[in-house]
Structure formats: C-alpha cells, structure tokens
Amino acid sequence: xxxxxxxxxxxxxxxxxxxxxxxxxxxxxxxxxxxxxxxxxxxxxxxxxxxxxxxxxxxxxxxxxxxxxxxxxxxxxxxxxxxxxxxxxxxxxxxxxxxxxxxxxxxxxxxxxxxxxxxxxxxxxxxxxxxxxxxxxxxxxxxxxxxxxxxxxxxxxxxxxxxxxxxxxxxxxxxxxxxxxxxxxxxxxxxxxxxxxxxxxxxxxxxxxxxxxxxxxxxxxxxxxxxxxxxxxxxxxxxxxxxxxxxxxxxxxxxxxxxxxxxxxxxxxxxxxxxxxxxxxxxxxxxxxxxxxxxxxxxxxxxxxxxxxxxxxxxxxxxxxxxxxxxxxxxxxxxxxxxxxxxxxxxxxxxxxxxxxxxxxxxxxxxxxxx
Amino acid sequence: xxxxxxxxxxxxxxxxxxxxxxxxxxxxxxxxxxxxxxxxxxxxxxxxxxxxxxxxxxxxxxxxxxxxxxxxxxxxxxxxxxxxxxxxxxxxxxxxxxxxxxxxxxxxxxxxxxxxxxxxxxxxxxxxxxxxxxxxxxxxxxxxxxxxxxxxxxxxxxxxxxxxxxxxxxxxxxxxxxxxxxxxxxxxxxxxxxxxxxxxxxxxxxxxxxxxxxxxxxxxxxxxxxxxxxxxxxxxxxxxxx
Numbered sequence: 001x002x003x004x005x006x007x008x009x010x011x012x013x014x015x016x017x018x019x020x021x022x023x024x025x026x027x028x029x030x031x032x033x034x035x036x037x038x039x040x041x042x043x044x045x046x047x048x049x050x051x052x053x054x055x056x057x058x059x060x061x062x063x064x065x066x067x068x069x070x071x072x073x074x075x076x077x078x079x080x081x082x083x084x085x086x087x088x089x090x091x092x093x094x095x096x097x098x099x100x101x102x103x104x105x106x107x108x109x110x111x112x113x114x115x116x117x118x119x120x121x122x123x124x125x126x127x128x129x130x131x132x133x134x135x136x137x138x139x140x141x142x143x144x145x146x147x148x149x150x151x152x153x154x155x156x157x158x159x160x161x162x163x164x165x166x167x168x169x170x171x172x173x174x175x176x177x178x179x180x181x182x183x184x185x186x187x188x189x190x191x192x193x194x195x196x197x198x199x200x201x202x203x204x205x206x207x208x209x210x211x212x213x214x215x216x217x218x219x220x221x222x223x224x225x226x227x228x229x230x231x232x233x234x235x236x237x238x239x240x241x242x243x244x245x246x247x248x249x250x251x252x253x254x255x256x257x258x259x260x261x262x263x264x265x266x267x268x269x270x271x272x273x274x275x276x277x278x279x280x281x282x283x284x285x286x287x288x289x290x291x292x293x294x295x296x297x298x299x300x301x302x303x304x305x306x307x308x309x310x311x312x313x314x315x316x317x318x319x320x321x322x323x324x325x326x327x328x329x330x331x332x333x334x335x336x337x338x339x340x341x342x343x344x345x346x347x348x349x350x351x352x353x354x355x356x357x358x359x360x361x362x363x364x365x366x367x368x369x370x371x
Numbered sequence: 372x373x374x375x376x377x378x379x380x381x382x383x384x385x386x387x388x389x390x391x392x393x394x395x396x397x398x399x400x401x402x403x404x405x406x407x408x409x410x411x412x413x414x415x416x417x418x419x420x421x422x423x424x425x426x427x428x429x430x431x432x433x434x435x436x437x438x439x440x441x442x443x444x445x446x447x448x449x450x451x452x453x454x455x456x457x458x459x460x461x462x463x464x465x466x467x468x469x470x471x472x473x474x475x476x477x478x479x480x481x482x483x484x485x486x487x488x489x490x491x492x493x494x495x496x497x498x499x500x501x502x503x504x505x506x507x508x509x510x511x512x513x514x515x516x517x518x519x520x521x522x523x524x525x526x527x528x529x530x531x532x533x534x535x536x537x538x539x540x541x542x543x544x545x546x547x548x549x550x551x552x553x554x555x556x557x558x559x560x561x562x563x564x565x566x567x568x569x570x571x572x573x574x575x576x577x578x579x580x581x582x583x584x585x586x587x588x589x590x591x592x593x594x595x596x597x598x599x600x601x602x603x604x605x606x607x608x609x610x611x612x613x
Binding site for chain 2: 023024026027030055056057060061064084087088091092094095334335336337338
C-alpha cells in the first residue's frame with residue numbers, strides 16, 4: 001500500500017495517507033514526499049483514516065515537507081487524524097526550522113583563518129611560558145617554605161615513574177644494545193676488527209642510546225599518564241576545587257610530577273646504561289668469543305672520562321621537558337573526553353619531539369666544547 | 372514493583388538504598404542477583420541478542436548527568452540512535468532533531484551546540500530529546516531534576532506532564548525531588564528495608580512505616596504538598612488515560 005496518494009479535489013488537494021507511518025518506513029516516506037508537486041496552489045486536506053498509528057517523526061517530516069511546498073500559506077488540515085497531529089502541527093507552526101537558517105561555516109576567508117591561527121599560536125606560546133614561570137615560582141617558594149615541595153607526593157611519583165619503569169627500560173636497553181652489537185660485529189668482522197664492537201657498544205650506549213631510549217619510554221609511560229591524570233582532574237573540576245581552597249594546583253599536581261621525573265630519569269638512565277653494556281658483553285662473549293675480562297679491559301680503554309657523564313647530564317633536561325609538556329597538556333583539557341584524548345596524544349608526540357630536538361642541540365654543543 | 376501502561380511511576384529511597392542499581396537492572400546494564408525483570412511481557416534476563424536489540428528501541432533512558440556524548444553536538448546526539456537503526460537522509464535527520472528539540476522546548480540553535488556549552492537544565496532537556504528520538508513508549512528517567520534550580524525543575528515537571536499526555540508515554544522516574552514527585556507521579560515505589568513498597572501518593576502519605584513517614588512528612592515534604600494542593604490541579608498524569 002502506498003503511503004502517500006495525492007488527489008485533486010476541485011480547487012484544493014486531498015492527500016490520502018495509508019499504511020504504517022513508523023520510523024522504519026522513513027526511507028519510503030522520503031521518496032514519496034519527493035514525488036509531490038513542487039508547490040501547492042490550494043488548500044490541502046490530509047486524510048489519515050487509512051494510516052495506522054503514525055509516529056511523531058514521520059508525521060513531522062510530512063508536515064515539514066508540506067510546509068516547504070506551501071509558500072502561499074494555504075491551509076493544511078488533517079482529517080481522521082489522531083489528536084497527536086494537531087499537536088505536531090501547532091508545534092511545527094510555532095517554530096518553523098527554516099526561520100532559523102544555520103550559519104554557513106565555510107565562508108571564513110583564508111586570511112582570517114591565518115589570523116586566527118597566528119593568534120592561537122601566540123596565546124599558546126604565552127601560556128607555555130607562563131606555565132614554566134609558575135613552576136619556577138613554586139620552586140623559589142620551596143627555598144623558604146620546604147613544605148611546598150610535597151615530599152609524600154614526590155616519593156609516590158618517583159615510585160610510579162621510576163621504580164615501576166625499571167623492567168621495561170632494562171629489557172629494551174639490553175635488547176637494543178644486543179642488536180647494535182650484532183649488526184656492528186657483522187660489519188667489523190670483515191676487517192678483522194671484532195674487538196671494536198666493544199667501542200661501538202660502549203660509546204653509543206653511554207653517550208646516546210641509554211638516555212634517549214629511556215627518555216622515549218618514559219615519555220610514552222609517564223608523559224601520557226601526567227596528561228591524562230591532570231586532564232581528568234580538570235574535567236572533574238578537581239583543580240578548580242584546589243584553587244578554591246586556596247591551594248596551588250601547580251604546586252600540588254605539577255611540581256611533584258616534574259621533580260619526580262627529574263630524579264627518576266637519570267637513575268633509570270644508569271640502569272639502561274648498565275643493561276646496555278651487559279647486552280654488549282653477552283653478545284661479544286657468545287657471538288664473537290671475546291672473554292669477559294678482555295671485554296672489560298677494552299671497555300676501560302675506549303671510555304673517555306666524559307663519555308658516561310655526557311649521556312647522563314642530558315637526563316634531567318629530558319625529564320623536565322617530558323614532565324612539563326605532559327602536565328601542561330593535562331592542564332589544558334577543557335570540556336570533553338575528546339579533548340582529553342587529543343591532548344594526551346599531543347603530550348606524548350610533543351615530548352618525544354622535544355627530547356630528540358634537545359638531544360640534537362646537545363650533540364652540537366658537546367662537539368663544540370669537546371665534551 | 373509493577374509499572375502500568377500510561378502512568379508516571381516514581382521511585383524513591385534513601386541514598387544508597389539501591390535506586391540506581393534497580394534502574395540499571397531493569398535496563399539490563401547489570402544482571403539481577405535474584406528475581407526477574409519483565410518488559411513488554413518479555414524476560415529481560417534471558418533474551419537473545421537480537422530480541423534484546425529490538426526491545427531496546429522501545430524504551431528511552433536519561434541518565435543523571437545527561438550522559439550526552441561530549442564530542443558530538445546536541446543534534447548529533449539526538450540523531451545517534453536514528454543513524455544507528457535507520458538509514459535516513461541528512462535533511463530528514465535534521466528535521467527529526469528539530470522535532471525532538473521542539474518537543475523538549477529547546478531553541479532551534481541549540482542543535483549545533485556541544486554539551487559542554489549547555490547549562491545544566493538544557494543538558495537534561497537535551498538528554499530527554501535523545502531518549503525520545505526513537506519514539507519510545509516507555510521512558511526511564513534517573514534524577515531528571517537533580518541539580519536544577521526550582522524554576523527549571525518545575526519547568527521540567529511541566530514538560531514531562533505535557534509529553535506524557537501528548538505522546539502517551541509511560542514513565543519510570545527515579546527522583547529525590549519531592550516537588551517533582553507530588554507534581555508528576557501517580558504511583559510511587561519506595562525502597563526501604565531492602566524491599567519495595569508500592570502505593571499511590573495518597574496511600575504513601577498514610578503509610579505508618581517510620582522511614583516513609585519521615586520522607587513524606589518531613590519539613591521539605593510538607594512544603595511540596597502545600598504547593599501542590601494550592602495549585603488546585605491533580606497531576607495531568609491521571610487525567611489523560613485513553
């Protein structure tokens with residue numbers, strides 16, 4: 001049975017409606033509505049006597065479709081209809097959706113978009129600098145008021161970011177160093193220079209890989225955790241509650257996390273260095289048949305006094321970058337779950353990027369000062 | 372507890388008495404420890420997946436805090452179940468979103484706002500609009516007026532009565548709001564001493580149980596009753612059967 005049948009009735013129109021007018025039939029209703037004439041030139045009488053229990057959605061769509069085809073504002077009446085229709089007709093007449101055109105979002109010019117972007121970047125930079133400033137203020141305050149350091153919280157974060165990260169950091173440092181030694185040995189053995197695998201492993205692990213790998217793992221583990229934890233607290237208005245109680249969220253939430261990371265990351269780096277050297281030593285023993293005492297003496301020869309420190313000194317800097325980026329992005333979360341996800345991603349990507357950028361700057365600096 | 376077609380049924384109980392657990396059990400969000408839940412004559416606990424999916428379309432739910440999806444606009448929230456179950460054109464979806472906004476008395480321009488941009492009262496209305504989008508016959512409301520100012524709460528009560536009479540909805544409402552209870556509900560279920568006592572409001576007022584007496588005769592309850600009596604009309608809920 002067709003849902004819509006239009007008949008001419010003298011000067012007016014008669015619209016016979018039949019069948020099931022439920023949401024499930026909407027696709028058919030849409031199609032049949034399109035077959036109606038573009039404009040009604042007379043009054044319309046809708047005859048609902050053959051339709052069973054029309055749903056409000058389909059009926060509303062019909063009313064809207066009829067109103068669109070009725071620029072002359074001819075009377076539209078309903079016969080044999082449940083009283084629901086009159087209610088809907090009233091509701092529809094009260095607020096015709098077309099009276100409220102939606103703003104077109106596509107009209108913004110490229111120049112104003114550029115301006116908006118520039119402004120946003122400027123505000124972003126100011127916000128980030130202000131954030132660093134507030135951290136420094138708390139640290140300065142801690143000189144005169146040691147309570148500002150929140151030792152229990154600091155200890156908890158050292159445990160969460162440092163101690164619990166030991167297994168994964170150790171494992172990855174060990175495996176990467178084995179891989180480097182293995183690939184290095186393949187090349188060096190062609191020159192009969194097997195023993196230089198020790199130099200390769202020692203220098204690459206201590207100067208670069210130990211600290212860089214640790215920083216990247218920690219950025220993935222703790223940078224994201226900082227952003228997510230603080231972000232959820234923002235969504236729950238917990239940070240506002242702290243402020244309202246006269247407490248500084250930077251002091252309570254941010255500084256302990258950043259300081260904990262600054263303490264934990266160098267310690268993790270030492271473990272990563274040790275595991276890296278162990279990996280190199282094991283591979284040398286098994287694959288290159290270099291006995292351990294020989295490995296150790298070669299290791300001492302290859303080490304400059306600064307090799308170990310040039311790696312370790314970067315750790316606190318990386319830690320500060322990871323911690324502040326994570327906490328800053330967390331503090332930026334507003335309003336929605338989507339923001340939380342986006343800013344957590346941004347925190348991880350940005351902190352890894354910052355770590356690698358800083359590492360490059362350190363490399364140039366160390367070459368210049370011959371460290 | 373039994374809810375009859377075409378009534379507004381209120382559920383009250385002390386904090387922690389299990390109102391929300393009851394609601395979640397009825398909705399099938401958790402399994403009942405004992406007993407059965409029947410909806411439209413079907414046992415909710417032992418339904419096949421497909422039967423359950425079909426049944427779910429017959430009722431709408433609003434949660435205490437709205438539970439609007441925060442990354443979608445109000446219109447998209449309303450259209451979410453429509454898109455899931457029917458294939459409709461964008462124009463029709465917008466039409467239907469406007470219909471549901473009109474039903475709950477939200478302005479048309481609320482459609483493009485995100486939930487975070489709405490006031491508490493608007494969030495509750497938008498949640499109701501989403502619950503209505505599949506044209507359910509049965510509506511579950513969890514604390515629909517909590518966190519609203521008295522004017523917004525009263526407006527919500529009127530809206531509920533209006534929709535109840537126009538759309539012939541059956542409503543189950545968990546509430547702590549005595550004004551709302553006296554204004555809208557015909558019958559009430561009280562969870563007390565780990566079981567449910569069901570009665571009409573007038574019957575509840577006579578109930579000798581100490582907790583129920585405290586609840587319906589406390590200082591706040593008296594104010595609500597006075598307000599209701601002085602308005603001189605009994606809930607519309609009882610006037611529109613049939």
